[in-house]
Amino acid sequence: MAKEPVSGELVVLFNHYAEKPGLGTDWGFSAVVRLGDETILFDTGKEGDILLDNMRKLGVFPREIDAVFISHIHYDHIGGLEDFLRENSNVRVFVPASFPRQVVEKIEATGAECVRIAAPMEIFPGVWSTGEMGGAIMEQAMVINADSGVVVITGCAHPGIVSIVERAHAIFPSRPIYLVIGGFHLLATPLTDISRIVERFEQLGVKKVSPTHCSGDQARNLFRKRYGGNYISGGVGTVIKF
Numbered sequence: 001m002a003k004e005p006v007s008g009e010l011v012v013l014f015n016h017y018a019e020k021p022g023l024g025t026d027w028g029f030s031a032v033v034r035l036g037d038e039t040i041l042f043d044t045g046k047e048g049d050i051l052l053d054n055m056r057k058l059g060v061f062p063r064e065i066d067a068v069f070i071s072h073i074h075y076d077h078i079g080g081l082e083d084f085l086r087e088n089s090n091v092r093v094f095v096p097a098s099f100p101r102q103v104v105e106k107i108e109a110t111g112a113e114c115v116r117i118a119a120p121m122e123i124f125p126g127v128w129s130t131g132e133m134g135g136a137i138m139e140q141a142m143v144i145n146a147d148s149g150v151v152v153i154t155g156c157a158h159p160g161i162v163s164i165v166e167r168a169h170a171i172f173p174s175r176p177i178y179l180v181i182g183g184f185h186l187l188a189t190p191l192t193d194i195s196r197i198v199e200r201f202e203q204l205g206v207k208k209v210s211p212t213h214c215s216g217d218q219a220r221n222l223f224r225k226r227y228g229g230n231y232i233s234g235g236v237g238t239v240i241k242f
């Protein structure tokens with residue numbers, strides 16, 4: 001494991017709302033993570049044309065991407081992958097190990113290298129996958145050992161957002177958690193349970209939060225109230241440095 005933290009930035013490319021006019025929106029999530037040596041595309045949203053158009057408008061070039069990290073198989077996360085690989089297939093694609101063989105073969109047919117991830121694993125210096133988590137829907141999240149602290153990026157958080165953050169904390173037990181961003185999957189969760197989740201975030205020392213995508217308005221409002229200036233809306237066009 002890399003001992004030195006990395007620095008970089010994250011740009012949200014796909015979401016159902018945008019932070020500025022002129023950007024495409026639809027259900028799903030994608031973000032690009034730019035580190036010193038590596039640029040990683042996290043999920044691809046639902047539609048390739050919206051993803052590629054937002055990339056152009058936000059100054060992200062498909063050819064600068066070295067790897068694609070797919071959190072889970074749902075269409076709002078993998079939908080844009082085929083179109084992206086048409087622009088740049090000279091990438092490694094990290095998928096949960098349980099992905100169906102047909103999907104892996106389809107990725108490999110483009111010339112891309114497909115890497116299946118089961119256990120927690122360092123995929124680039126300072127960048128980890130939580131490993132495949134969950135039951136019915138297997139999902140991995142990205143964990144970055146950044147200068148500002150640990151950055152956690154989730155797709156839908158089907159295995160449970162708290163389990164994911166706890167896994168990230170277990171990977172880097174001595175580092176503070178700087179940011180958790182992505183889908184927290186709390187759309188149908190009762191407010192009392194959401195309240196407990198916010199408390200657990202505070203116990204774990206999570207500094208900034210950006211509950212977005214499938215997090216739900218109730219959860220977003222409660223996190224906003226509790227986190228104040230450390231709450232980030234997370235629509236398309238959001239840039240976060242770490």
Ligand SMILES: [Zn+2]
Binds near residue numbers: 028074077155183214
């Ligand atoms: Zn989703």
Ligand SMILES: [Zn+2]
Binds near residue numbers: 156
């Ligand atoms: Zn999902």
